[in-house]
Amino acid sequence: xxxxxxxxxxxxxxxxxxxxxxxxxxxxxxxxxxxxxxxxxxxxxxxxxxxxxxxxxxxxxxxxxxxxxxxxxxxxxxxxxxxxxxxxxxxxxxxxxxxxxxxxxxxxxxxxxxxxxxxxxxxxxxxxxxxxxxxxxxxxxxxxxxxxxxxxxxxxxxxxxxxxxxxxxxxxxxxxxxxxxxxxxxxxxxxxxxxxxxxxxxxxxxxxxxxxxxxxxxxxxxxxxxxxxxxxxxxxxxxxxxxxxxxxxxxxxxxxxxxxxxxxxxxxxxxxxxxx
Amino acid sequence: xxxxxxxxxxxxxxxxxxxxxxxxxxxxxxxxxxxxxxxxxxxxxxxxxxxxxxxxxxxxxxxxxxxxxxxxxxxxxxxxxxxxxxxxxxxxxxxxxxxxxxxxxxxxxxxxxxxxxxxxxxxxxxxxxxxxxxxxxxxxxxxxxxxxxxxxxxxxxxxxxxxxxxxxxxxxxxxxxxxxxxxxxxxxxxxxxxxxxxxxxxxxxxxxxxxxxxxxxxxxxxxxxxxxxxxxxxxxxxxxxxxxxxxxxxxxxxxxxxxxxxxxxxxxxxxxxxxxxxxxxxxxxxxxxxxxxxxxxxxxxxx
Numbered sequence: 001x002x003x004x005x006x007x008x009x010x011x012x013x014x015x016x017x018x019x020x021x022x023x024x025x026x027x028x029x030x031x032x033x034x035x036x037x038x039x040x041x042x043x044x045x046x047x048x049x050x051x052x053x054x055x056x057x058x059x060x061x062x063x064x065x066x067x068x069x070x071x072x073x074x075x076x077x078x079x080x081x082x083x084x085x086x087x088x089x090x091x092x093x094x095x096x097x098x099x100x101x102x103x104x105x106x107x108x109x110x111x112x113x114x115x116x117x118x119x120x121x122x123x124x125x126x127x128x129x130x131x132x133x134x135x136x137x138x139x140x141x142x143x144x145x146x147x148x149x150x151x152x153x154x155x156x157x158x159x160x161x162x163x164x165x166x167x168x169x170x171x172x173x174x175x176x177x178x179x180x181x182x183x184x185x186x187x188x189x190x191x192x193x194x195x196x197x198x199x200x201x202x203x204x205x206x207x208x209x210x211x212x213x214x215x216x217x218x219x220x221x222x223x224x225x226x227x228x229x230x231x232x233x234x235x236x237x238x239x240x241x242x243x244x245x246x247x248x249x250x251x252x253x254x255x256x257x258x259x260x261x262x263x264x265x266x267x268x269x270x271x272x273x274x275x276x
Numbered sequence: 277x278x279x280x281x282x283x284x285x286x287x288x289x290x291x292x293x294x295x296x297x298x299x300x301x302x303x304x305x306x307x308x309x310x311x312x313x314x315x316x317x318x319x320x321x322x323x324x325x326x327x328x329x330x331x332x333x334x335x336x337x338x339x340x341x342x343x344x345x346x347x348x349x350x351x352x353x354x355x356x357x358x359x360x361x362x363x364x365x366x367x368x369x370x371x372x373x374x375x376x377x378x379x380x381x382x383x384x385x386x387x388x389x390x391x392x393x394x395x396x397x398x399x400x401x402x403x404x405x406x407x408x409x410x411x412x413x414x415x416x417x418x419x420x421x422x423x424x425x426x427x428x429x430x431x432x433x434x435x436x437x438x439x440x441x442x443x444x445x446x447x448x449x450x451x452x453x454x455x456x457x458x459x460x461x462x463x464x465x466x467x468x469x470x471x472x473x474x475x476x477x478x479x480x481x482x483x484x485x486x487x488x489x490x491x492x493x494x495x496x497x498x499x500x501x502x503x504x505x506x507x508x509x510x511x512x513x514x515x516x517x518x519x520x521x522x523x524x525x526x527x528x529x530x531x532x533x534x535x536x537x538x539x540x541x542x543x544x545x546x547x548x549x550x551x552x553x554x555x556x557x558x559x560x561x562x563x564x565x566x567x568x569x570x571x572x573x574x575x576x577x578x579x
Contacts, residue, residue, distance in 0.1 A: 009374055009377065009379055012374070013371075013374060013375075016389075017389065020447065021391065021392075023404060023408055023414065024392075027404050039412050039413075042418060086298045086299065089295055089298060090295070090298065093292055093295035093299075094296075097288075097291060098288055099288055099291070099292025099293060100289050100292075105296065108303070109299070109303075115307060115311070116503075116506065116507060116550075116554060118507075118530065118549075118550040118553050118554070119310070119314050119550045119551065119553075119554045120306065120311060121550065122310075122537055122546055122550065123309065123310035123311075123313035123314050125537075125538075126313070126324070127305075127310070129324070143302060143306045145298070146298050146301055146302025146305070146306065148306050148307075153299065203394070207398045207399075209399055210509055210510070210534075214538060224399075225398065225399035225400075226399075228399045228400060229403075229514055232403050232406065232514065232517075233517055240407055243403060244407075246400075247400035251398060251401070254395060254398070255394075258390075258391070258394055262387055266386065266387070266390065269454045270455060270457065271458070
């Protein structure tokens with residue numbers, strides 16, 4: 001009786017997994033298929049591994065995907081660095097330092113978590129336009145060096161608070177100032193939370209569409225999502241194979257990060273409801 | 277307070293604010309300033325080229341009084357959310373409960389179910405969706421192959437196009453599922469055993485134990501999903517080629533706002549749209565928080 005029930009649950013789960021992942025597998029397979037059979041071939045195994053869609057798709061737009069991937073990578077790396085640095089410094093101030101107005105600013109910081117991006121989008125655009133930053137990566141990167149992602153600050157404050165205070169106190173007795181405590185004690189002990197921050201910063205930035213859409217108009221500055229969108233609007237209807245090939249490459253980094261850091265990502269979601 | 281203590285306190289404040297400075301600058305420049313600026317802009321006519329012209333409540337009067345697309349965008353967004361959020365959370369909870377039974381390979385299933393959440397918001401998946409639900413797309417090919425049915429062009433048809441986006445959202449039930457799983461772990465198993473001994477069936481155990489114990493997590497997921505729902509943009513933009521069409525059937529509020537701001541450069545009007553959205557989200561969050569005490573049970577409650 002119990003075995004039959006377990007078997008049934010497994011059957012249902014395997015069925016559900018297959019239905020959910022079938023479109024993804026089919027897309028991956030179709031990226032190797034010739035254009036003529038994509039619309040009729042339901043198989044998730046291509047007849048053979050023909051990379052011509054990849055070769056042609058790579059050069060299908062005005063600029064090659066080499067440019068788009070370098071742009072995306074550059075932005076993502078800068079955002080990761082910016083978030084890890086600025087959020088940890090801010091979190092250290094909130095978690096460990098004593099100063100007047102701390103509680104007030106902490107509440108304000110939590111308040112920005114609730115702020116939908118729509119409300120700041122237009123004035124920020126006007127600001128960046130005045131600064132002459134349109135068609136540069138600066139609007140996408142500079143805010144991250146000023147701890148604009150309050151979510152990560154919150155995450156790090158939680159983490160820092162769990163580090164025993166005895167460590168700081170011992171360091172103070174040894175004559176360490178706050179900067180050395182932050183740099184020599186807190187950061188080395190915070191690798192897990194820094195890794196979580198880095199991973200989610202990367203995933204979100206890599207997938208980000210609205211930011212690049214608003215700030216980048218020049219094709220040579222396009223990120224991968226922008227390039228895909230330009231691709232689908234121009235040649236999309238006649239070149240699904242190439243489009244799929246580039247789509248597969250676009251999600252591949254995300255998929256690999258997930259493969260390597262699965263535990264951290266799933267724990268991150270479970271503990272704090274991170275999603276995107 | 278003597279002079280040296282005062283100096284020490286100043287020094288402490290100085291160090292504190294030195295560490296806080298990057299965030300503080302960022303907060304003023306990228307959050308506080310823009311929020312106030314957009315409130316001001318919402319009372320103006322502003323096209324980016326000339327200076328903003330004060331028009332008082334004109335934007336709001338037009339929005340609520342005569343802007344058909346505004347009401348339509350609200351309707352589309354709410355229809356989307358009313359379908360998407362409950363369906364997604366139901367699936368998430370069902371699968372989480374199946375995985376919580378201690379079956380083999382639970383962590384593998386969990387990872388596989390999470391994959392769509394990981395990729396779902398990306399342009400690549402929106403591109404895939406355009407093919408899946410095209411007239412000659414994969415979904416119709418499967419229908420034809422399996423049942424011999426010729427399906428409609430789901431995206432080109434205004435009656436069905438929004439449902440393809442609902443499906444895309446429900447497909448990403450993985451992240452609320454993971455949150456549910458974490459919550460289910462906290463439910464003590466002896467409660468179930470005790471209830472079983474008292475002769476409670478599966479449905480009763482679910483109604484009387486799982487659901488009440490899980491209420492805070494359900495609440496958290498609900499708020500999270502509603503806020504995410506309001507913010508959804510990329511799928512609607514890519515699937516509808518930026519138009520929100522056919523016949524505005526996929527005109528999400530965010531998409532309408534984007535069009536007003538960056539296609540027609542009506543920055544003042546778009547700011548007013550943004551403020552209305554801020555208030556709608558605010559009201560919604562407030563309602564959830566104030567009503568939560570009636571239906572969410574926290575373990576440390578005295579009740």
